[in-house]
Amino acid sequence: MALISTRDFSFAFPGAEPILHNVNLSIDEGGFAVLLGPNGSGKTTLLQQLHPVLAAAGERSGDILWRGESVSRETSSEVARNIGFVMQRPESQVVTDKVWHELAFGLENQGMSSDRIRQKVAEIATYFGIEGWFDKDVSELSGGQRQILNLASVMVLDPTLLILDEPTAQLDPISADNFILMLHRLNYELGVTILAAEHELQKILPNATQVLLLSEGELALSAPPQQAIPEIMERYPELAPALPVSAQIYAAAAHNGVSGSSDVPGENATLSPLSPSAQSAVPLTVGEGKRWLNSVLPAAEPAGGMAPSPVVSGANSGRDMDGDIAAATDITGKEPAAIRAQEVWFRYDKGSPDLLQGLNLTVRKGEIFALVGANGSGKSTFVSVLSGVQRPYRGRIELAGTPLKKFAPGALYRNFLGVLPQDPQTLFVQKTVVGDLEDVFPKRGVQRDEMSSAILSGAESLGLMEVLERHPYDLSGGEQQLTALLKVLLLKPQILLLDEPTKGMDEAAKSRVIAVLKALQKRGVTVLFVTHDVEFAAQCADRAGMFFHGDVVSEDRVGPFFSRNNFYTTSASRIARDHFPMAITKDEVIQCVRKQMTL
Amino acid sequence: MTRSRDSFSMSHPLVNFAFFVAVLGMSMFCLHPLILGISLVSAIVYGVVLRGWRHMAKLLGVFIVPGVIVVAILNPAFNHNGVTLLFTMNDGNSVTLEAIVYGVVLAATLAVTTCWFVCVNAVLTRDKFVYVVGRPFPTASLILSMSFRFIPLFLRQFHLTTVSQKYLGRDMSSARWWQKIKIALSVTSSMFTWSMENAIHVSDSMQARGYGQYHRRRSSYSPYRWDRRNVVLLLCVVVLTAVSLTASLEGGLAAQYDPVIVVSGISGASANLWTWIGAGAFALLANIPLAIRCTDAAQWRRYERSLNVGGSQTSTGRIESAWR
Known part of the structure; x- marks a missing residue:
């Protein structure tokens, strides 16, 4: 019997258009359901409606059933106790100041005795590996730790159903992986039923038992992953880029041209070598993808193991097809340096450790440079040092040949240096998105129509047209990030520093950002971004560097950079490196696979 | 030391x-x-x-x-x-x-x-203070704990917002006085919106974890244990006073x-x-604090010495630790 289900459930906020139409979903006890859907499809509203206490007021019709019985006014509080809810932003759902107190909070609400609370808190802290930071202040934790704490302080109440609203959207990939592994453990070991909204499916889908797709307020699909994936590929190609890379490569090879890059010559080639495996399961993980690729391609050349060999022709042609990258590498040697950091040392206090230790970096004009590295390694500190907010105690920073110190405080950020900080909300000061964007322009001396055309064309290219009149805080995390980026871009910077620009974005938004940054690059704008998102870095940047121990180590063009890395690299490269060592993005791998098939 | x-x-x-x-x-x-x-x-x-x-x-x-x-x-x-x-x-x-x-x-x-x-x-320390206040007034202790959570969060957000406004060309240090007022107003408004938003999330999070959903009285948990050693210490304090x-x-x-x-x-x-x-x-x-510190240190030294006598260490090791 289903644990929770809905029968023709519709919902509208008071005085607004219905946001959910006749939703019929059903989640079995012990299941792991993933809810997907584009931004603004009503995912959050649906999840909140399922929780009797969090359900917003509005017009409802239809039923929500708990173990087959309609949830009524009398049973609602009992149902609420059986549902745990984890929200998107890790900071704002923490109630108290201490980790141990946060864990005890829900139990205190039940009026449980101190002894019993001690037992339960001890048990949950051990299970979640919290013992090491049990006595800490919540403000000392990292984002990933905080989200694990949120999960633990919900799980301590023994919920039967755990609902999560994009729980990893604000986390770096390593913390996100940890979090998803923890969800998998809860489901696998404890049998907790899970319903999670996510748009990054790479890691979560292999563990899921059910995929739910919400499209414009309707439940468009509800099926196990193996059935859901082909259907999403076919009916919702705009959502396909969010699927696991293995599945995408598989599908592109099997269906030949479904997943976007149909500009490849020879796409009509027959795929007879694939047909036996096409009937087998869709590969979801990197390992499955690797096995599938081995089964359909001739064995990899044994010598190719050590160095990326240029012999593998498919890979090279894949790279060469990208004219932008080839052109950009040609200019990098000659162009003047836009950003130059020479032996930069920085620490916050006298006693604290050096976060930048003799850092050297040169980014040339018109280049897109990606700086990748772990959380808390000091990447964001480097951005604030480059942007002149923090001053290095030793070393030299030049922007476009001029020492940073020589810039007047007002002149630096006007039409010269654009900085996108990590938290987009800190940029918003107005009540609507469009008001916030207009706020960038000075009150006098700007033509109204010039201003609105700049805003509209920017909003168009980043896909923000539909949210212009909304309050910035009502946008999804990804939309907030896009709005903040646009706000910075409206200042017409020549040098752009971006701190985690893709946090919370779905794949469609990411590809719009890439297009916008590449267009800026053609106009000679220099971009340096700091990111955990290796897939984005591989697709967007010309060169990349690894931030480690206060310095940039192993900087190179993205191709060699990621194909040389074994751990910090893209999923596509992990899957296909035995066959195509130089192919690092999934499009490149797809092209290589196609080429190989047609030979 | x-x-x-x-x-x-x-x-x-x-x-x-x-x-x-x-x-x-x-x-x-x-x-x-x-x-x-x-x-x-x-x-x-x-x-x-x-x-x-x-x-x-x-x-x-x-x-x-x-x-x-x-x-x-x-x-x-x-x-x-x-x-x-x-x-x-x-x-x-x-x-x-x-x-x-x-x-x-x-x-x-x-x-x-x-x-x-x-x-x-x-x-x-702060958490002990919250506990001491919370014994007679549990609600006050929850409010204190929530405030201690909110204040650093607010200050951090305030700092980040000021920096972000600087990135948008609104620098307090270089602005004229009327611009300063404008910048201050926009930062204040931003912080106000943020605080409201934060309050909504916190309240959702509290309710989702059963705050105010039970008829029973809230209990108040503390990680501190009341053992014999504490009884003795409290007795000393009371008697001497x-x-x-x-x-x-x-x-x-x-x-x-x-x-x-x-x-x-x-x-x-x-x-x-x-x-x-x-x-x-x-x-x-x-001098109770100093006294128990010294007794504990002495106890630890005795313990260490007893380990040494136990055999695994050489006699020089024993002499050294005795001198220490």
Whole structure:
């Protein structure tokens, strides 16, 4: 019997258009359901409606059933106790100041005795590996730790159903992986039923038992992953880029041209070598993808193991097809340096450790440079040092040949240096998105129509047209990030520093950002971004560097950079490196696979 | 000297709280020089143990000694009571011996209190404070805990917002005054929106975890355990305080500075048995933290030695650790 289900459930906020139409979903006890859907499809509203206490007021019709019985006014509080809810932003759902107190909070609400609370808190802290930071202040934790704490302080109440609203959207990939592994453990070991909204499916889908797709307020699909994936590929190609890379490569090879890059010559080639495996399961993980690729391609050349060999022709042609990258590498040697950091040392206090230790970096004009590295390694500190907010105690920073110190405080950020900080909300000061964007322009001396055309064309290219009149805080995390980026871009910077620009974005938004940054690059704008998102870095940047121990180590063009890395690299490269060592993005791998098939 | 492992800091918050109430209470209300002297020395020594001698020396040099001098000078300038006239000032006001002495005593009380508060800060950490308040008022403790959560979050967001506005060309440091007002207004409005948004999320999170959903009374959990060691410590504090108070009530610690100086054992009254009992009890009381620190250290050394005797270490190792 289903644990929770809905029968023709519709919902509208008071005085607004219905946001959910006749939703019929059903989640079995012990299941792991993933809810997907584009931004603004009503995912959050649906999840909140399922929780009797969090359900917003509005017009409802239809039923929500708990173990087959309609949830009524009398049973609602009992149902609420059986549902745990984890929200998107890790900071704002923490109630108290201490980790141990946060864990005890829900139990205190039940009026449980101190002894019993001690037992339960001890048990949950051990299970979640919290013992090491049990006595800490919540403000000392990292984002990933905080989200694990949120999960633990919900799980301590023994919920039967755990609902999560994009729980990893604000986390770096390593913390996100940890979090998803923890969800998998809860489901696998404890049998907790899970319903999670996510748009990054790479890691979560292999563990899921059910995929739910919400499209414009309707439940468009509800099926196990193996059935859901082909259907999403076919009916919702705009959502396909969010699927696991293995599945995408598989599908592109099997269906030949479904997943976007149909500009490849020879796409009509027959795929007879694939047909036996096409009937087998869709590969979801990197390992499955690797096995599938081995089964359909001739064995990899044994010598190719050590160095990326240029012999593998498919890979090279894949790279060469990208004219932008080839052109950009040609200019990098000659162009003047836009950003130059020479032996930069920085620490916050006298006693604290050096976060930048003799850092050297040169980014040339018109280049897109990606700086990748772990959380808390000091990447964001480097951005604030480059942007002149923090001053290095030793070393030299030049922007476009001029020492940073020589810039007047007002002149630096006007039409010269654009900085996108990590938290987009800190940029918003107005009540609507469009008001916030207009706020960038000075009150006098700007033509109204010039201003609105700049805003509209920017909003168009980043896909923000539909949210212009909304309050910035009502946008999804990804939309907030896009709005903040646009706000910075409206200042017409020549040098752009971006701190985690893709946090919370779905794949469609990411590809719009890439297009916008590449267009800026053609106009000679220099971009340096700091990111955990290796897939984005591989697709967007010309060169990349690894931030480690206060310095940039192993900087190179993205191709060699990621194909040389074994751990910090893209999923596509992990899957296909035995066959195509130089192919690092999934499009490149797809092209290589196609080429190989047609030979 | 290790500052991290302080036995007294590791005991139950109620013991800590009782101790500081007793010591501060005695020091502030019993103005006997003997008590003040004992209290000052104990506070400084314990402060040095907890925070290091540099910190205490800085505090004494920069804050306490100048403060003491100011109070000692100001009191006779405004307080003209007392029977022993020393001289008359130009404006006709008299300066008396009693006023000067009382000024010095007041200044000493100030110094004692300040020194003890260094220890209070180090021992009674924020979460212990929340716990002590929360015993009689559970709701107050939840509010305190939530505030302690919110304040650093707010300050951090405020800092980030100011920096972000700087990135947008709104720099406080280079702006004209009317621009400054505008920037301040937009930062304030942004912070207001953020706070409201945060409050909604927190309230959702609280309700989703059952806050206000149960008819039973909220309980209040604390990670502190009440064991035999704490009982003994609390008993020591209570007994020693009771003895000192009795001594004080019996007149052993009488101290009066106006209009005549009557201080038992020093001037106007002779010392009696209660004076010595009271001072002794107070000296023991004020040094409880140091005493248990030393006993614990000795216990640990004995333990280490017993391990060595057990055989695995050589005789030189044993001698070395004995010397240490």
